[in-house]
Ligand SMILES: NC(=O)C1=CN([C@@H]2O[C@H](COP(=O)(O)OP(=O)(O)OC[C@H]3O[C@@H](n4cnc5c(N)ncnc54)[C@H](O)[C@@H]3O)[C@@H](O)[C@H]2O)C=CC1
């Protein structure tokens with residue numbers, strides 16, 4: 001038992017659930033948090049996110065759970081909510097001392113974040129304030145694998161290989177991998193996705209550093225700075241040997257016109273170069289705005305005097321600079337690579353340097369880092385740096401903060417704006433979509449509970465009615481989560497939703513219907529075919545069909561089968577079909593009232609007067625079996641179902 005008497009302590013405690021509030025069964029709730037009343041928050045974007053709300057005692061005693069068993073499922077809980085709870089509790093935020101026993105509990109309950117490569121101090125500080133930080137540089141692959149099962153997050157740069165073995169060794173604990181930089185070619189994204197581990201990167205903070213390094217390499221290569229410096233240090237004075245080439249008026253081909261590529265282009269134009277670029281995915285107007293012409297791959301490589309590489313390493317770009325490509329280039333071309341070593345076939349480059357097609361190369365990145373006995377590095381026409389593109393003080397501080405924020409956000413269950421293997425959701429879009437995300441999950445949970453028998457759920461159709469073009473990945477993932485979680489022990493998140501659905505043979509097809517609406521999504525309808533239903537009235541054309549909308553910022557059920565209803569999707573729901581006659585609301589409401597079950601919403605939908613009607617009743621508590629039986633025995637009630645949302 002631990003005394004809790006300040007907001008700070010409460011915040012610390014809530015960090016245990018460390019922003020992952022456990023979604024407990026009723027019994028578990030009672031066991032673990034016997035001193036708390038649990039309620040389900042309606043403010044959360046995660047529908048079934050449990051919140052701890054206590055009675056307003058000033059000196060509250062919290063029986064800490066023996067830190068939540070791994071097997072329990074976690075849901076996000078944000079500090080903002082904790083502050084609201086603190087407010088409810090009337091806890092003062094001035095008491096700062098945390099009792100020693102609480103402290104020791106907290107240390108074991110905070111998430112553990114492993115940083116495996118050097119990271120800027122500001123980022124480390126942020127991580128330290130949030131979790132247990134372990135900085136272990138130069139771990140061997142085996143050491144990393146043996147450590148990773150105790151870590152919730154891993155932060156790497158380009159030097160750590162986060163392969164499938166790492167995810168396997170994590171045994172499900174690793175929730176997020178943060179790449180403190182841009183290139184994620186050292187992370188096995190497929191394995192991360194399969195294991196439901198989010199991968200985030202820091203895509204912007206080192207752009208300028210990389211671009212400046214590219215320009216530095218271009219200029220120093222053109223003027224033989226590195227070679228001349230080495231020669232002077234060897235006591236020589238070789239003015240005629242190191243005559244360079246001018247940059248002004250030369251054609252520079254930028255291969256990959258993304259963030260770094262376009263910054264290199266800007267700077268090269270300032271040097272008076274003629275800049276062209278090849279990037280199949282870059283918008284022409286961005287290039288035009290910088291005064292750069294987008295050209296085909298062949299045109300770029302055949303016309304350039306200098307070629308600067310800025311594309312990611314992908315299966316499509318791997319060794320794209322090979323014997324064939326070099327053979328097309330102008331004799332005496334100069335190549336700069338600040339992207340990834342793997343985009344060049346290094347043996348082919350060596351041949352091209354030896355036969356004079358490539359006059360010089362400036363390389364910051366290599367297929368294997370550090371390169372072993374590399375003839376390229378030793379070549380007199382090669383200027384080499386040890387992957388220094390992102391290595392400025394400014395970029396490293398920036399990247400560290402960028403990745404620390406992304407990782408902390410991810411551990412708090414927030415959707416990430418820099419997710420690499422999950423839909424990226426910019427904050428403004430997210431706040432707009434949040435209630436729809438909840439709606440999507442609730443509809444999934446509701447629909448799956450209506451299924452009975454049949455050959456299992458195989459195909460689900462989702463119909464979105466919206467005015468705008470809609471990125472449905474987030475909504476689809478939440479529908480999948482809602483459908484799968486109640487019927488399996490899989491933990492579904494945005495990362496693995498599609499993967500798990502596929503594995504379970506679940507086909508989710510989507511249809512968009514454009515409607516005139518001011519809302520981002522007018523309605524979401526779910527249809528499950530080839531199944532029976534516990535509640536026959538939910539069937540329409542032999543499919544279970546439910547539809548929901550967001551009203552006043554809250555998810556509502558708007559249709560069940562062919563019946564229109566209007567009930568908030570909060571708490572639990574009883575669907576009841578009865579003969580449409582007076583007094584039904586009173587009868588059913590009375591039974592619930594006798595059992596102390598609070599009715600939060602009620603709505604009746606019918607097609608024809610005095611025929612059949614559907615009553616949708618939102619209830620705060622789960623009625624016991626007797627109460628449900630009594631409802632079933634009301635003469636006019638033809639069928640009913642209780643749904644746990
Ligand atoms: N040496 C270093 O320390 C650093 C290296 N980098 C590397 O630089 C590269 C670019 O980084 P950013 O500009 O931030 O990324 P970015 O994603 O903004 O730009 C990459 C561009 O490459 C384009 N691209 C993709 N496939 C292509 C293809 N087949 N041909 C031509 N273009 C293609 C994309 O459309 C995109 O516009 C990455 O490989 C990154 O890892 C980035 C920062 C530091």
Ligand SMILES: O=C(O)C(=O)COP(=O)(O)O
Nearest residue numbers: 157158180181182183390
């Ligand atoms: O951001 C990138 O892609 C980089 O290549 C930087 O790598 P680094 O973080 O310096 O190991």
